[in-house]
Amino acid sequence: MTQINAYVGFNGDCRRAMEFYRDCIGGELTFQTVAESPIANQCAPSMKDSILHSSLTKDALLLMATDMTGPDGFIKGNNIALSLNCSSEDEINTFYSKLSAGGKILEPLKDSFWGSLFGCFTDKFGIMWMLNYDKGTANQQ
Structure with a gap:
């Protein structure tokens, strides 16, 4: 979810x-x-x-x-950042691409040490976003 x-x-x-x-x-x-x-x-x-x-x-x-x-x-x-926990790899890629457009990339979307796909950016309105997809949930779906 x-x-x-x-x-x-x-x-x-x-x-x-x-x-x-x-x-x-x-x-x-x-x-x-x-x-x-x-x-x-x-x-x-x-x-x-x-x-x-x-x-x-x-x-x-x-x-x-x-x-x-x-x-x-x-x-x-x-x-304060908005942390968006995504439900699939496709979803995190789509959200990251669309939400970061015109903004400033702080952390490119990549595998993290906690086992998730993670990226961080400030959008074009100055809002910081942290996107996370727990790859372990892919096996549970």
């Missing part, structure tokens, strides 16, 4: 913010630090405790967050 979720950047406050949201909303909260990820050696040692990815789930609610920033750094206002 294709779905859009919010993905929020916190520039160092991700753990504290997501724990606050969990305390307010409830649900299950998970974190992956930079040190726990395959990209740890590509990041400065000072970033090892930074949150690479966090998710808060409760029923149909999914809120995702990170401490990571884009190539232009952290600027309030550019810290």
